[in-house]
Amino acid sequence: MEAKLDKQRTQEFARKLFGFYTSGVLTLMVDIGHRTGLFEAVAKGPGGSQEIAARARLSERYVREWLCALATGGVLEYDAASRTFSLPPEHAVCLTGTSSRNLAAASQGLPMLAARLARVVECFRNGGGVPYSEYRPDFTEFMDASWRLLYDGLLIKGFLPAAKGLPERLEQGIRVADLGCGTGHAINLMARQYPNSTFVGYDLGEDAVVRARAEASEMGVSNARFEVLDVTRLPGEPKFDLLTSFDAIHDQRDPATVLRRAAGALLPDGVYLMIEPKASSRLEDNIGSPFTPYMYGVSVLHCMTVSLAEGGAGLGTAWGTETARRMLDEAGFKSVDVVDAPGPQNSIFICRLEAR
Ligand SMILES: C[S@@+](CC[C@H](N)C(=O)[O-])C[C@H]1O[C@@H](n2cnc3c(N)ncnc32)[C@H](O)[C@@H]1O
Incomplete structure (x- = not known):
């Protein structure tokens, strides 16, 4: 009844x-x-x-x-x-x-994700996941379109100054790598702004790296290069002064190894800026937030499934600050400060090897 x-x-x-x-x-x-x-x-x-x-x-x-x-x-x-x-x-x-307040491009996410819906439903029944390769090239285009204006408006003046003294070090000249760089716009903007520093962007996606290189040459920046590299194999030498990752850890197959490799590739006084969606690791804290249903949903439709497709951790988009802090600590970062990124939906983790 x-x-x-x-x-x-x-x-x-x-x-x-x-x-x-x-x-x-x-x-x-x-x-x-x-x-x-x-x-x-x-x-x-x-x-x-x-x-x-x-x-x-x-x-x-x-x-x-x-x-x-x-x-x-x-x-x-x-x-x-x-x-x-x-x-x-x-x-x-x-x-x-062209301001960072223009959110229109983010609308591309829905049709891009919906085109993979049937494949994701199969995974609900059979387990496994939908691999990254099945999301390209429109995923690459979506990421580029939805982050490009944010980088243009906020990277140099908003994200980088989150780490005290970092813009000055970039002015003087340091070695920088971006992990999971996508189409490389962040690297190209930094390379243009800081000609004394050298930059490299790493990504698994060949389509993304081709676009990144093309943009570098269009922008005339000669201090940036891009490589197709699985960052779980990031070499420990030569080391970097600054590592960044923008929205590129939670969907990793093996995020623990990537974070350990990042710690191993950083100079003792270096800094790693990890930008990740702003969420709590506790579901109960995320209920009522306007952004977290979007995060969990996008996770089902992309971020979690691409990781599970490789037999990976499947952390999920809303892995949250507490889990991130624990994993950064386990990777060897002894100092982690978390601040809100410009715009409401991301956090910046400012990670250092030395306790402060
Ligand atoms: C959500 S996208 C973010 C892209 C870029 N940071 C941006 O802001 O547009 C995550 C990126 O990480 C890359 N990626 C995932 N796992 C990777 C790995 N193990 N090594 C290198 N890149 C990886 C993907 O190809 C994708 O371009």
């Missing part, structure tokens, strides 16, 4: 559930707007569907339906008297332009 239901609670949950589906569809609408230039077209000023379609050189009927979805979804405003749509300036900064 069906348990006696609290009718109001049932209705509230049904509404919430449908809200998930609405948000998913609106995410896809944001992706379309980002890919087609429609946000820039609407941002030029209020317009009807004909005018906005003409601005973006797109089919009016599709544009009109898209405009209706975003107007009812609270992204655009609609003026019924003039039948025009507009993008409020506060929304425009989150969807257009």
Whole structure:
């Protein structure tokens, strides 16, 4: 017999559930707007569907339906008297332009992950995982697109000064490596900013490394190089003054070895900046945070499964500060400070070999 239901609670949950589906569809609408230039077209000023379609050189009927979805979804405003749509300036900064507040590219994550859904469901039944190779090349593109503006706006002025004295050391000239560098934008920006230092980016993904090298040559930086390398094999010599990893430890097959190798490749007074999603290792602390459902979900759909595919640790995206601290300690880092990264969803672990 069906348990006696609290009718109001049932209705509230049904509404919430449908809200998930609405948000998913609106995410896809944001992706379309980002890919087609429609946000820039609407941002030029209020317009009807004909005018906005003409601005973006797109089919009016599709544009009109898209405009209706975003107007009812609270992204655009609609003026019924003039039948025009507009993008409020506060929304425009989150969807257009080159500042780190533009989050539009992150919408690419949903279709990229959804394309692997059937494979992930197989793993629920049979165990194992979906390997990194099955996510490329669109995963590489997604990571590049969603981090590029953050690096442009915040790497030099926000992330690096988290370690006291680091910008000055970079000015003077030090050796730097980025572990899991992806398309290498962080390395290329640092190399341009600090010509006296030398930089290397390591990644497993050949497609990512090819893009990183191409960008280095486009930017004319000669003090950065990129190598396809499994960082569980990071050599202990020659050592580095600075190691970085941006969102690249929790999905490792063998994160403990990577952290041990990082400690082994660092000079005694060196520093390792590990940027990872901001979460607690205790589920109960993560309930109520707006970002953690996203982290656990992305973990199922990518970060955990790519690790499990290699028989790995499957730490998960929300492995959290406590587990990270323990693993850094076990790897040999005697001093670990944790600060919020610029933007709300990441932490910077400032790791040193010497106790302070
Ligand atoms: C979530 S992505 C982050 C990429 C990059 N740091 C960025 O900000 O765009 C993780 C990266 O780590 C790389 N990776 C995973 N395991 C690796 C390993 N053992 N050795 C080298 N790279 C690895 C992946 O290929 C991927 O590019």
